Amino acid sequence: MKQSDFMKYNKILIVDAVSRNDGFTKKLVEFFKSNINAENVVTFETYKEKFKFCDGCNFCEENERCKYKDLDLFMSEFETVDLIVFATPVYNGMVSAPMKALIERFQPYYSYFYKHQKTQKIEKRRSAIILASAGRDGETALEYIVTQYKYAFSVTNIEFIGSAFCNFTDTYPNLLKAENEIKDILERMDLQ
DSSP: OOGGGSOOOOEEEEEEOOSOTTSHHHHHHHHHHHTOOOSEEEEEETTTSOOOOOOOOOHHHHHSSOSOOTTHHHHHHHHHOSEEEEEEEOBTTBOOHHHHHHHHTTHHHHHHHHHTTSOOSOOSOEEEEEEEEOSSOOHHHHHHHHHHHHHHHHTTTEEEEEEEEEOOTTTSOOHHHHHHHHHHHHHHHTOO
């Protein structure tokens, strides 16, 4: 993509699903934040926020919203930002548990999308980046995770921009590779 293809990113939401402040995913988040030229950055830390998980009650199919109101403020931010950064460690080939629980709470968007002949509930087109780390190789897990996110992005009017991945964190972390991937994404997006 050409730089001109990207919109202006005035407001950024970082969805931080990291439990360890000294972990590699947190290092990627901090590296991202220290390398952007943005004034309005909001962080939602899934491990600190106490929210209910989706229980499959189908309330959202009839009411176009979740019966739980504990994420209303987050969803309001989520719907209005320009860029969303999803940061998660890889556990057993998947995103962390609170990240998965948060993505499952996007169910009202799925319901709306299919109930209204594939119309987006969120009119504003946004972009997303994924930051992740894994103790081992994890490349296959990253592909699976990106695919999972793309399903969620398809019903929340989000364009996937790219990912940065630090693997082998249990032995020889490839942090420099991931930092270079972040720099490449930021250069393409004109966010530095």
